Amino acid sequence: MSPIELPLARSTQADSPLHTFIACAHQMLDASTPETVRRAMEPKLLAQLPVLRALGVFELFELRDPALRAWLADELATMDEVPVKPEVNLLKQT
Template identity: 40%
Template sequence: MRAEDMLPDHLDHTRIDGVLVRKGSVGAFLANARVWSDGEADAEARAQAERHIVEALPALRALGLFEVLEIRDPGLRAFVAGMSEVTVA
């Protein structure tokens, strides 16, 4: 499967199991994970990254991201695991 098979160029989102998944969800998660894990990031940047991570979790779970990949950073892995009940779409 190629990216355009999941989401053609003319679309910027889809629904998987009723959850809105936007193009760029995985890339945004990775960018936010880097900020969240950066010990030198300021508190506001880290808090914003955390909010964005929480908002993205339902889409990332609908994609099955965490069924295939494990988060290496132990703190971020624990945070994401602790947010298992988050259902923000």
């Protein structure tokens, strides 16, 4: 088991979004990672994007891997395009 896989194998401790993102990115970029594992990392990595964006991580750091950088830029742009549903008032007014 690689050192990157160790943090992902833990289930008793909640990791920070940054830690989870980095571990998933390493798995996805490792050429020896099977495609099934790589696909399993995608939703875990994407789930961290809102928090990392809110923290300003992507304004401070740039991903070195061009393919990963482009993919995440597309995902972040898609997040911007999703319209926010207005709040629905479920209370009936009389």
